[in-house]
Amino acid sequence: MIIRKLYRFEAAHIVRNCSSDRCKYSLHGHSFRCELELSAERLDRGQMVYDFGLLKRHVRDFLDGFDHATLFWERESADFRRSIERHSRRWIRLPVSPTAEQLSRVIFVGARALLAASERANGDEAARVHSVTLHETETGCAQSFEADADSLEMGRIDLARVVFSPTVMADWSDPKMWEKLLKGARFKTPATAMQIPARRA
Numbered sequence: 049m050i051i052r053k054l055y056r057f058e059a060a061h062i063v064r065n066c067s068s069d070r071c072k073y074s075l076h077g078h079s080f081r082c083e084l085e086l087s088a089e090r091l092d093r094g095q096m097v098y099d100f101g102l103l104k105r106h107v108r109d110f111l112d113g114f115d116h117a118t119l120f121w122e123r124e125s126a127d128f129r130r131s132i133e134r135h136s137r138r139w140i141r142l143p144v145s146p147t148a149e150q151l152s153r154v155i156f157v158g159a160r161a162l163l164a165a166s167e168r169a170n171g172d173e174a175a176r177v178h179s180v181t182l183h184e185t186e187t188g189c190a191q192s193f194e195a196d197a198d199s200l201e202m203g204r205i206d207l208a209r210v211v212f213s214p215t216v217m218a219d220w221s222d223p224k225m226w227e228k229l230l231k232g233a234r235f236k237t238p239a240t241a242m243q244i245p246a247r248r249a
């Protein structure tokens with residue numbers, strides 16, 4: 049079974065090496081919509097694939113990091129990178145070009161890592177990221193699955209090279225969330241109190 053949660057963010061990017069002059073030479077923005085799909089073959093103690101309430105902290109903060117941010121490739125010129133980092137408070141430096149395709153892969157790998165680092169206290173161990181669909185416009189989107197996220201041919205998504213600006217991190221409920229994730233920390237999740245026993249006695 050698959051469940052889907054929709055996130056929205058407004059972000060700016062510049063897409064190098066594409067055919068459109070407007071996309072490759074000018075910073076511009078989109079109202080992105082991101083569909084995060086989780087799947088499981090069995091349900092948790094609340095009879096859900098995964099409790100959306102548990103996504104509210106780390107995964108939501110991660111995606112909120114993209115909001116009003118300038119997303120740029122680490123291979124931009126030093127001059128370009130410095131000017132963004134100096135004159136814009138919210139930015140994310142990425143190991144890949146910020147196309148819808150690559151952003152969906154970055155979000156897949158990030159959400160998967162945050163989920164893997166989150167304690168499973170509700171019998172929801174089976175839940176995993178199934179796909180990430182990133183809508184860049186009303187008519188165009190990119191959807192990535194695990195094989196895409198891990199494809200070396202498409203460029204390795206090394207989370208240590210996904211760098212959030214200090215202002216982005218300061219807005220998170222835990223400004224050290226990314227640093228902790230990279231160090232292999234485990235995030236606690238609240239266990240649900242059972243009002244009705246899972247099985248009839």
Ligand SMILES: [Zn+2]
Pocket residue numbers: 061063071076077078
């Ligand atoms: Zn664009």
